[in-house]
Amino acid sequence: MDAPSCHRHKPTGRIDRPSEHPSPVARRGHPGLQRVQALAHPTRVQLMNLLLGSRFAVCAYDLQVAMGMPQSTISHHLKLLVGSGLVHRQQRGIWAYFSINTEAMRALGLVINLDDAAPQPLSPAALRDPAVEHQDEAL
Numbered sequence: 001m002d003a004p005s006c007h008r009h010k011p012t013g014r015i016d017r018p019s020e021h022p023s024p025v026a027r028r029g030h031p032g033l034q035r036v037q038a039l040a041h042p043t044r045v046q047l048m049n050l051l052l053g054s055r056f057a058v059c060a061y062d063l064q065v066a067m068g069m070p071q072s073t074i075s076h077h078l079k080l081l082v083g084s085g086l087v088h089r090q091q092r093g094i095w096a097y098f099s100i101n102t103e104a105m106r107a108l109g110l111v112i113n114l115d116d117a118a119p120q121p122l123s124p125a126a127l128r129d130p131a132v133e134h135q136d137e138a139l
Contacts, residue, residue, distance in 0.1 A: 035108055038084035043069070044077045048086065048100070057090060057097035 039045055050066055051058055064074045078098060081087040085104045090097045 032107065034084045035086050035104060038080050038086055041077065041080075043067070043073070044081055047074070047077055047081065051087065051098060051100050054099075057088075057099040060096045060098065063098065 039048065046067060047063060050063060060071075060074060060078060063078070064071050067074060078087065078089070078096075082089045082098070086101055088099045088101050090099070
């Protein structure tokens with residue numbers, strides 16, 4: 001999916017329109033939380049991987065073909081990704097092109113700060129090997 005190919009296809013319908021009502025993901029608190037929630041669905045993770053693998057912005061039609069899903073499903077997931085800020089949407093004539101927001105992706109690494117977290121030892125129960133306990137019970 002290196003080169004966009006939408007100019008060869010007839011439009012299949014509207015992909016995404018700006019709305020007066022933000023997406024469900026965009027209505028919730030912290031932007032980092034919104035981004036994590038946007039990645040909580042396997043289809044959106046697949047879309048992100050497709051976009052990350054492309055050197056260019058990708059047409060919604062090409063994403064639909066690559067995913068093998070209905071246009072409405074792809075549109076829904078792209079809308080949530082755009083609403084979370086993880087993906088940029090650019091309208092080019094009748095076609096919508098999508099690309100990764102690299103700054104938002106970098107910010108994902110800042111959602112959980114492990115720098116000040118103390119190491120958490122395992123509890124004594126977690127250190128026991130259940131296989132060994134079952135062998136002891138059998139004897």
